[in-house]
Amino acid sequence: MAESVAGGWTVATLQPDEKIPDVYRVTVTGETEPNGEARVLSLHEDTVVAWRLVPGRRLNDAEWRELLAAEAAEGAYRTALALIAVRPRTRKEMERALRRKGYAPEAAEACLERLVRGGLLDDAALAGRLAAYRVTGQRKGRLLVRQELLERGVGREDAEAALAGVS
Numbered sequence: 001m002a003e004s005v006a007g008g009w010t011v012a013t014l015q016p017d018e019k020i021p022d023v024y025r026v027t028v029t030g031e032t033e034p035n036g037e038a039r040v041l042s043l044h045e046d047t048v049v050a051w052r053l054v055p056g057r058r059l060n061d062a063e064w065r066e067l068l069a070a071e072a073a074e075g076a077y078r079t080a081l082a083l084i085a086v087r088p089r090t091r092k093e094m095e096r097a098l099r100r101k102g103y104a105p106e107a108a109e110a111c112l113e114r115l116v117r118g119g120l121l122d123d124a125a126l127a128g129r130l131a132a133y134r135v136t137g138q139r140k141g142r143l144l145v146r147q148e149l150l151e152r153g154v155g156r157e158d159a160e161a162a163l164a165g166v167s
Contacts, residue, residue: 092153
């Protein structure tokens with residue numbers, strides 16, 4: 001394995017994860033690890049390419065901290081995708097779920113922003129679908145549906161607009 005630079009880290013190996021597509025297992029060695037042990041990070045291929053991670057690449061302490069934050073945000077994102085696959089969620093519900101799973105607030109926030117940018121979290125659209133289903137499909141009252149939307153974390157304006165769009 002490669003040795004770390006003084007106060008820094010060195011990428012030792014880079015291997016595709018056998019179970020998760022587009023994810024690489026990056027082994028990194030550093031002086032501050034006990035007994036010179038290596039750390040293994042699971043990083044998406046986009047992160048590996050953006051960071052130009054190849055065996056022998058040296059990282060200073062600031063870069064190391066950024067890379068750890070990127071790994072945490074990537075883990076939160078993969079968890080969020082799995083949660084969305086089960087059922088659509090509001091931003092607030094996703095934030096609560098990531099907090100319950102133990103993700104740091106910074107990682108959860110980075111994940112939420114990525115989901116919003118990708119169109120995977122859209123409270124207004126979800127509110128519209130839920131309101132239409134609850135009012136017309138389940139014949140629930142508008143006040144009850146409004147309260148349900150607010151409890152799920154939909155903003156007051158989005159809830160009102162969703163109910164106004166239901167005939």
